[in-house]
Amino acid sequence: MSDLAKSKADENRADIEPRRLETTEYEKNFCDVLTPLDRNTAVREANHCLFCYDAPCIDACPTSIDIPSFIKKISTDNVKGAAKTILEQNIMGGGCARVCPVEELCESACVRKTQSNDPVKIGQLQRYATDHLFARDDAQLFERKASTGKTIAVIGAGPAGLSCAHNLSREGHDVVIFEARPKSGGLNEYGIAAYKMANDFAQKEVDYILSLGGIEIRHDHALGQHITLDGLRAEYDAVFLGMGMGGVNALGLDNEGLEGVDNAVDYIASLRQVDDKATLPVGRRVVVIGGGNTAIDMAIQIKRLGAEDVTLVYRRGTDEMGATDHEQEFAQTNDVRIKLWAKPSKLIGENGHISAIEFEYTKLDNNGRLIGTGEFYTLEADMVFKAIGQNFDAAPLNGTLDISAKGKIAVNDDGQTTLNNVWAGGDCTEGADLTVVAVQDGKKAAASINKFLAV
Amino acid sequence: MADLTCKIAGITSPNPFWLASAPPTDKEYNVVRAYEAGWGGVVWKTLGEEGPPVVNVSSRYGAISYNGTKMAGLNNIELITDRPLEVNLEEMTRVKKNWPDRVLIASLMVPCEEDAWKDILKRVDETGCDGYELNFGCPHGMSERGMGSAVGQVPEYINMVTKWCKEYTKKPVFVKLTPNITDILIPARAAVDGGADAVSLINTINSITSIDLDAMSPTPVVDGIGAHGGYCGPAVKPIALCMVGEIARDPECKNIPISAIGGISNWHDAAEFIALGAGSLQVCTAAMHHGFKIVEDMIDGLSNWMDDKGYKTLEDFRGLAVPNYKNWGDLNMNFETKAVIDEDACIQCGKCFAACEDTSHQAILAENINGERKYSVITDECVGCNLCELVCPVDDCITMTPTPSDKPYMTWGEDPRNPINQAKKVS
Ligand SMILES: Cc1cc2nc3c(=O)[nH]c(=O)nc-3n(C[C@H](O)[C@H](O)[C@H](O)COP(=O)(O)OP(=O)(O)OC[C@H]3O[C@@H](n4cnc5c(N)ncnc54)[C@H](O)[C@@H]3O)c2cc1C
Numbered sequence A: 001m002s003d004l005a006k007s008k009a010d011e012n013r014a015d016i017e018p019r020r021l022e023t024t025e026y027e028k029n030f031c032d033v034l035t036p037l038d039r040n041t042a043v044r045e046a047n048h049c050l051f052c053y054d055a056p057c058i059d060a061c062p063t064s065i066d067i068p069s070f071i072k073k074i075s076t077d078n079v080k081g082a083a084k085t086i087l088e089q090n091i092m093g094g095g096c097a098r099v100c101p102v103e104e105l106c107e108s109a110c111v112r113k114t115q116s117n118d119p120v121k122i123g124q125l126q127r128y129a130t131d132h133l134f135a136r137d138d139a140q141l142f143e144r145k146a147s148t149g150k151t152i153a154v155i156g157a158g159p160a161g162l163s164c165a166h167n168l169s170r171e172g173h174d175v176v177i178f179e180a181r182p183k184s185g186g187l188n189e190y191g192i193a194a195y196k197m198a199n200d201f202a203q204k205e206v207d208y209i210l211s212l213g214g215i216e217i218r219h220d221h222a223l224g225q226h227i228t229l230d231g232l233r234a235e236y237d238a239v240f241l242g243m244g245m246g247g248v249n250a251l252g253l254d255n256e257g258l259e260g261v262d263n264a265v266d267y268i269a270s271l272r273q274v275d276d277k278a279t280l281p282v283g284r285r286v287v288v289i290g291g292g293n294t295a296i297d298m299a300i301q302i303k304r305l306g307a308e309d310v311t312l313v314y315r316r317g318t319d320e321m322g323a324t325d326h327e328q329e330f331a332q333t334n335d336v337r338i339k340l341w342a343k344p345s346k347l348i349g350e351n352g353h354i355s356a357i358e359f360e361y362t363k364l365d366n367n368g369r370l371i372g373t374g375e376f377y378t379l380e381a382d383m384v385f386k387a388i389g390q391n392f393d394a395a396p397l398n399g400t401l402d403i404s405a406k407g408k409i410a411v412n413d414d415g416q417t418t419l420n421n422v423w424a425g426g427d428c429t430e431g432a433d434l435t436v437v438a439v440q441d442g443k444k445a446a447a448s449i450n451k452f453l454a455v
Numbered sequence B: 001m002a003d004l005t006c007k008i009a010g011i012t013s014p015n016p017f018w019l020a021s022a023p024p025t026d027k028e029y030n031v032v033r034a035y036e037a038g039w040g041g042v043v044w045k046t047l048g049e050e051g052p053p054v055v056n057v058s059s060r061y062g063a064i065s066y067n068g069t070k071m072a073g074l075n076n077i078e079l080i081t082d083r084p085l086e087v088n089l090e091e092m093t094r095v096k097k098n099w100p101d102r103v104l105i106a107s108l109m110v111p112c113e114e115d116a117w118k119d120i121l122k123r124v125d126e127t128g129c130d131g132y133e134l135n136f137g138c139p140h141g142m143s144e145r146g147m148g149s150a151v152g153q154v155p156e157y158i159n160m161v162t163k164w165c166k167e168y169t170k171k172p173v174f175v176k177l178t179p180n181i182t183d184i185l186i187p188a189r190a191a192v193d194g195g196a197d198a199v200s201l202i203n204t205i206n207s208i209t210s211i212d213l214d215a216m217s218p219t220p221v222v223d224g225i226g227a228h229g230g231y232c233g234p235a236v237k238p239i240a241l242c243m244v245g246e247i248a249r250d251p252e253c254k255n256i257p258i259s260a261i262g263g264i265s266n267w268h269d270a271a272e273f274i275a276l277g278a279g280s281l282q283v284c285t286a287a288m289h290h291g292f293k294i295v296e297d298m299i300d301g302l303s304n305w306m307d308d309k310g311y312k313t314l315e316d317f318r319g320l321a322v323p324n325y326k327n328w329g330d331l332n333m334n335f336e337t338k339a340v341i342d343e344d345a346c347i348q349c350g351k352c353f354a355a356c357e358d359t360s361h362q363a364i365l366a367e368n369i370n371g372e373r374k375y376s377v378i379t380d381e382c383v384g385c386n387l388c389e390l391v392c393p394v395d396d397c398i399t400m401t402p403t404p405s406d407k408p409y410m411t412w413g414e415d416p417r418n419p420i421n422q423a424k425k426v427s
């Protein structure tokens, strides 16, 4: 019986299979999306930079990297110096070079964009410099100041926690990071699309950060489970919370527990961790719900795992999508179909498994509010992924500190919470949910903690 | 971390990067900004005698943009400082007092009269400056008044004025040379003989950067006409390197310290000048083009390169290229190098073929194999001229590869093909 005939004959069974692709295709589909620049191209690109005065790109980078300076250094082959300029401001400059939505950040402000819609490829140059550094024997650029004898507890070994820890260690403090998961890196390790973080870069970056010394990570230690905030406050000189979001938004429909309905972040986490991507279960027809980068990443990755038909459905228009234009375009070139102005209304199952999903068309009413039009359509689906946002799970904090109106940890401009010796930053606080913002939050909090400990 | 401390003619600066005497060093405001940015020293914009005012024209600079690169060469028709001597001296005194670790050299240009030099030295000595630079180089404007390059082109004047200065001040005297001469050694030796503590070179080169074809006038156009100016910037670096090298290797120049100037734009240029014997480095155009912040990469890049090479101080590599700067007649006639094209790296632009076929030795084979353009070297025809390597747009695609040889080192003087040797054989 042919495959097609078999699936026809067994219509009740959802079409979910591992190994939809030839073995060699997985490697191709999940290797680096961007080819690293060679010296020739990097120098030419660097010479495209005008070395602007008080450059707008610096303001557009959340970590304020001195971009013209590092690019100048690339142009003179002082590549190690370029890497230092980057890492001094942003210890995860290597990771950020891979994951930053540069078209919305630094490159959006490049004056070459204004001049000729041809911004300097800042992200790729940043990667060129940091890759060069990590390949060197003398990659360590930082030294710890004399020990202060102070110890700080950090919750979460994600970008925010690692950045905070590195900046504190440089100041001579000791840091203990408590991390719930078995590996460090936070979403760099468990969330970012695989083709952006190829070759285990997340772990290499963690290793680089730890090579400074003074930072101990205790894995499988979760706040609220193995440790409490009160306990840490008593035992340590200060505490930084960089615990990310934890919670995932639900659709609020019946049948959400059907087999084949999954959270995008959970599937991506297993995709990032699995040794052999060919073993992952992949539906033939997949629907992804949401309009942010997580939805886009999910749709592209499931497509690249061999799903035949991937549809991303978003309840508003392209302009309102959280995903950048660049990401939307990338989804389309990956043969992901994007359907706008519809929201899920019914999950339809067969034998406990999802088989289709019904959507209601949406529009804006006269007050600009999103409403259903009362018209519906249905998409058949073997798998449905929810990517309609994450939320902060405050349970581990046990009500010890204030939560903001948007449900995240309330902090002041320095990242200090309502408890005087507790700081927080990254996705668990308000602000854009981006790696580079988390790094900046960690850096800023470290500076504030350092000041606090000095008095 | 390498130590970039620079010592020249008894003067020490934290790094070898100084700003050359020019608009970037015309006043306290600029100089303080320069020091804040990290420059190791400055040569203050040339001071003139008190009295006759110096007045500049409007429309002063012209530049060469080369293939979209702005200011590959810069030309100016400015004079020496047009601010009152008194104001300059007051500012210099304050700057030196506030920045004791940075170098401040006073550049001077007064008429060729002993009293004029004696007077100015006396007054400027009081600023506490670290030394003097005698501006015998400015090729426009001031030279029409018998100063600047008008002095620098007459070795006897250089010698005479240098001697006066050495007599009337105890501070080190740098003589700034003009490149607008035939042989740089003649003015350099005159300065050495006059007792100069160092030479600075090059000043700007006589130039017309372009003709405005609407105004039918050289640029910069001043109300419909133009004058020649002084050329500087990246374009003049090879000329400056050659002149520095000439002095560095000349026994009669007696290892006089050299403050190198001319097109220095980054740490790499700097390292090249130091390898060719320079003591300190002076920069003008690069700062005028990009601002003072460029010194950061100059310092950082030089230091990182020195670390990579294992050089701990500037002395560790200063002058290392001087013994290798020889005359053509000293070169090995038996050395042979041939181009090798890396076909995988080749982007098939055919630049090497056009260059070799049309203008050199027809040593590159152009083929079209099933629609694929292929370029390869006809090794027997290749004379090792390097042209293909120079025109190739891809790094490391064409490599000049020396042919292994056990032939002895043989100069043209020893070469049997030299007619002199053939004549010897016959006789
Ligand atoms: C699918 C996906 C794709 C993304 N793609 C991009 C992208 O391309 N570019 C970009 O800039 N950003 C992207 N982001 C966002 C980015 O990953 C986050 O903004 C960033 O990781 C936030 O860093 P963080 O340190 O605050 O949190 P996290 O990275 O979430 O790290 C938090 C850490 O804390 C640990 N933790 C949580 N709770 C506890 C506890 N109770 N006790 C101990 N440890 C705990 C977690 O295990 C985790 O290691 C993406 C996010 C997702 C979900």
Ligand SMILES: Cc1cc2nc3c(=O)[nH]c(=O)nc-3n(C[C@H](O)[C@H](O)[C@H](O)COP(=O)(O)O)c2cc1C
Pocket: B020, B021, B022, B023, B045, B046, B074, B075, B076, B078, B079, B080, B081, B107, B135, B137, B138, B176, B202, B203, B204, B231, B232, B233, B234, B236, B261, B262, B263, B264, B282, B283, B284, B285, B286
């Ligand atoms: C606008 C301008 C004004 C200059 N004025 C002086 C001067 O007053 N005295 C002097 O010795 N050299 C003067 N120079 C020459 C510079 O000091 C320097 O020798 C020359 O520009 C070469 O260096 P560069 O290639 O780094 O510019 C001037 C150069 C420029 C561009």
Ligand code: SF4
Pocket: A060, A061, A062, A063, A064, A065, A067, A090, A093, A096, A097, A100, A102, A105, A106, A107, A122, A123, A126, A436
């Ligand atoms: S960190 Fe991100 S935003 Fe900042 S310069 Fe680098 S790529 Fe751009």
